[in-house]
Amino acid sequence: MIKQLHPSIARVLFFLVVILSMSISAQNEPFNCDYNAYLFQRNDIYALDLASGSSYLVREDITEGSVNAVGYNPADGYIWGSLSSPAKTIVRIGKNFNVETFYIDELPSSNRYVGDVSSEGIYYLKGGGTSFFKIDLNPESATYTKYVSTNTLSKNISVHDWAFNAVDGFLYTVEKNTNILYRVNAVTGEVIDLGEVPILAGLSYTYGAVYFDASGRFYVSANQTGTVYVIQSVQTLQPGSTLDSNLFAYGPSSSSNDGARCPTAPVPQEDCANGVDDDGDGLVDCDDPACSGVAACPILAPQVSSGNDGGLESNDRLSQQINQRNYLRKKGNYKFDKSKAKRVIKTKSYKKSASKSTNFELKDLIPLDVIPGTTTVESSPSDLIAITNATELYSVDYVKDGETVAVVLATKTENGVYEHTKFICDRLLGAELLSVSTIELFQEEIEEGEEGEEKEGVHFIKSIIKNSNGSKEFVLSFSGRLINDDVNFEIDSHWNIDKYEADATYYNFQIWTNSVDDLLTLGEEALALFEIQKPISDYVTSTPPPVFVKKGEYVNGTLELELINIRRSKSVVIDAGFKRTETSTTEYFNNTIDLTGNYIETLVIETGNIFDIGFRIENEYNLTPDDLFMSDGVWGKDDSPAGTTVNEFVITQNDNIYAGSGYRVERNISLKATTNSYVSAFRSFTPRSTAVDLSEFDTFELDASGTGDLEITILKEGIDAWENQFRTTIKLNETETHYAIPLAHFVSAAGGNINLTDAINITFTMSSDGTTVLEKEMNLKDIQFTQKSLGVNTDVIAENEAILMPNPMSYNAELSFYSETNATSKIEVYNVTGALVRKMEENTTIGNNSISMLREGLKSGIYFVQIRNDFRKYKTIKLVVN
The missing domain is CATH 2.60.120.430 (Galactose-binding lectin)
Structure with a gap:
């Protein structure tokens, strides 16, 4: 029996359907070729700027299961991916990061972590092995969201992501360990070996997120370091071709990641020799990683500063002591010579725990023989013990071809964490903070899991600092604290010093290198050495600040700052304490400052004349604040x-x-x-x-x-x-x-x-x-x-010297000398018997002075001219009168 609805109920249902339809439509708005790259880490999504490598979290926990094998679908403008749970499920993600799921019964229950979508809307999905799956994601197709077929690759390759090149329609991927670039014909399954990528040679990273731009540049991200590499114009390559590859940016690390990006969107490129920030990442010419090794910027790995010069604390208590230390070093003609420094050799006890009755030493935690081709020398700046809160200190330089390429500085502190961090101090002392992101460290080699993904490591903050001399350093810091009655280590790593426990004993590590790969190596080895002495039971780390000062300068009563505003914040709060002189009391201010919301911001803060300032920049997202400390010369x-x-x-x-x-x-x-x-x-x-x-x-x-x-x-x-x-x-x-x-x-x-x-x-x-x-x-x-005009002549007369011309004198002469003050100068003429025969007084001014001397009765003979005032006595001049 058919029942007819009451007209009013029908109207209500009609409007509900319309409203629901409008809501779904709004929630599922497509990306439509967004220029961002999107990095998926389990079920979190980050927006990644390929030009700068900077990223920020745009949505957390979008689904219950992890999202992998993501790809941008040119046919509908959405991002699609594969879900770990529910099983056999794929997901569609819209611009607002809301999701819709689709069950595909023909898919395997697991092992799906490689994927992308062709321009025709076909989703190519695979895991380990040679099998891959095709799913129709073209909304105009009758089989939309349906399984199409299972196909087989012609070669078994160990890859973790692939992407379609919109220029030629082929899939491209890079294999782990071999670092070979492959071209894959998605229709036939043919796999073509295009050769090892030169910039990746010798590396053993997992490349879990890859992207294309409209020109056919292929961008490859390394999971462990977050480094983004670029391979140029891959569509032109044939087997045996020379691959043009380079660094491109330093981004965030991730142990479980995948990337998606519209392949027809351009990526800004840096011109390496025009003095302009072409790609808008805040890095100009050779500061941009994309320029590393090109003709204009040939040096890939310059020398870093020695550990013997490091370890200065980031607070206002020690400025004068540090100044005294540096002065005495210079006065005592001290200079660290790494060629004569003590070599540190690996012994049989390396990586072996101390006996229960013996306490370990800092040197037991120092990595050795892990950077090929280097010699390790001790560079401990022992003079810091007397002026910092370190009770023990040990550092080594890793030297290759006579240059320091890496440093580990270890300190033990018994009243809180060691207070110096390079990234806090150096930015207001002429250095620049080029990048802040994460690096992922593992205690030991981790075997791949069921889906070919590496188990999760620990994310530490890595920063890239450009020193005032132009050298660049990759920097990592962390501290170990004994817990559980000294049975275990807890490893802490934070951007802000106040996040560490007060009054605790810490074993502090600062590592800086000239390559991110060596930074990873040294960091993992150091953690392994901690683990040998006491098992690490916990890690407590912080995320990078989303707004940070790239560089700053104090100039005549103003603090001029350049900010990197990754999250496009509209305002910040600056909380500062400053002193007018070395010995004055601390004054404070707290201000909210509006920002433009641009990636690069410029701030000018009127401070008046100051000696030092420490301040914190709070962001509107209540995420990690940025801390800085500046001191003038002392x-x-x-x-x-x-x-x-x-x-x-x-x-x-x-x-x-x-x-x-x-x-x-x-x-x-x-x-x-x-x-x-x-x-x-x-x-x-x-x-x-x-x-x-x-x-x-x-x-x-x-x-x-x-x-x-x-x-x-x-x-x-x-x-x-x-x-x-x-x-x-x-x-x-x-x-x-x-x-x-x-x-x-x-x-x-x-x-x-x-x-x-x-x-x-x-x-x-x-x-x-x-x-x-x-x-x-x-x-x-x-x-x-x-720069000062110094008098009547362009050349400065030498100190204490006077010039008389002409000499011998017949009728008159000009007497010239330099005065560093305004003074009343006496000019006296003596004969050979020492008798004073003439006396003059002249008001002399700063600079070269010229005074006319007349013969006026002086007989022929030899005389002596003396010039003096309250500030200087000049050398006596012999005057000959014809």
Whole structure:
């Protein structure tokens, strides 16, 4: 019997159907060739920018089972994949990341992890072995979402993803271990060997996510490191062809991943020689991994900094101690020579646990003989023990062909984690943070599971730092903490120091290398060595910050920052503490700052004159914040002689924001001391005593007062011997005076002209005779290097020198000399018996001065001319009168 619905009920049902239909339509909106690549990790989805390698989580837990074998379907604009659960199920994913599932009875229950969709809408799906499956995903087809056939590859290949090239319609894939590029005819199953990919030679990674762009470039991502490689124009290759391959970007690692991307969407490319960020990833020319090894950027693996120079803490407590350490190193002519350093050799006890009655040492945790072709030498900076919270310290350099290619710096701390991390300090000291992503470490070799996927390792944050000298370092840090009554290790790794447990004992590891592959090797070996001593029972790690400072600079009262805004945040909160001088109290500010939402952001924060600042950048997603610390170069005092006592050492801030065009040495000092030897005040140009280029300047200026002679020494990095540094001397008195000293007046015992391309420090010294105790005082203000017009002549007259021309004199002559101050100068003429025969006073000004001398009654003969003022006595000139 047919029952007719009431008209009102029918209308309600009609509208429900319409609303439901509209809802499903909205939920299942297609991607329609989104330019992003999408990285699937189990049931989470990340948006991946191939140009930069940066990624961010766009949706978590989209399904109950893991999604794999994903591919973009050009026929309907959706992403399709295979589900581990429910069995025999595939899934369609829309732009809003909502899913629909389809049961395909002909599929195997498991072992489906390779997949992509052709331009005709056919889904090609496989796992291990030679069999692969075809499913019709063309919405215009009568067999839409239905199984088509099972086919067989002509060759059994061990691959983990493949992708269609829209240029030629073939599938491409790279095999694990052999690193061979294969072309697969999806219709016939023919597999063609195109040869080993050169950039992958020697690697043994799993390539679980591969992508194409519209030009036929094939992008291959390594699971363990996240490195993205590119193979150019694969459609033109034939067996035996030369493969053009290179690095492309450093992305996130993943042990269970797969990739999907519209193959007809372009990927921006970097021009490596035009000085422009062409692909918008914040990296210009040779900083971009895609430019590695090309003609304009030939060096793939430059030297990294030695462990002997590392390990400086990231806080405001130790700036002066570190400055003192670097000053004393330079003064003592210390230089680490890795060619003469002690070699570290693997012994029979390597990778063997210590006896129960013996505690292990830091050196038991140091990887050895794991980077081919390297020699391991000890590079421990033992002078850090006295000034950091490390109670033990051990570091090694891995040296290849005379250059350091990797470093492991290990410390033991008993009152919390070791507080220095390269990525916190270095960005505001001239370095740049080029990339932040993850690397996946395993304790030991993991066998492949049923579906050919490696078991999950542990994700650590890896960063890539470009140092101020242009070298690049891949950086990893983690710390081991004994737990369970010292039976086990817990391994912690965080971006923020406050995530570590306070007051705990940690074994801290910092690793930096010139290649991501060596970073992985050293990290895994270090974990294996921890495991040997005490089983690792737990890992506690953090994710990378989604907004971080790429680089920053403090310039005349402002902090200028360049941010990488991966998640396109619209605002950040900056929480900062800063000090005006080395000895002043800490001030604070907390501000919310709006952003544009662009990938690259520029911020200018008005701070006024400051000495240091530590700040945190909180993002609107409440994810890992970014922490930074900046210190200016530091004022210090050298009162090391036994007969020296410093009674006052005061540092004050400059009265004004510098508006000049020179280089100002910020902050002023006053020092009072008694000494029978010497006392010095010194100022590093940077907090690490790294070199700055001051070669464009020709004058050193300051306002000063004090007692007697002040020796000024400019330390150059390229001069090893302290006694060969360039020096000059000025005379101080109780009246504050402005001095402008030509850099040409600085002389070295070794001779030569000063060239300040590598200035690291300036030192001010007052001395006694080694016996007499004298009171010494120096007050130094507004110190700067400038370009200055120095007087009537272009050439600066040498220090203490005077020139008289013509000489012999008939009627008149010009007397020229340089004055570093404005002064009243006395000019006196003596005859050969020493009698004063003429006396003049002239107001001389800073620079070359020229004074006319008339004969005016001087008889023919020989005379001596002396010039002096309160600040300088010049060399006596012999004058001949015709």
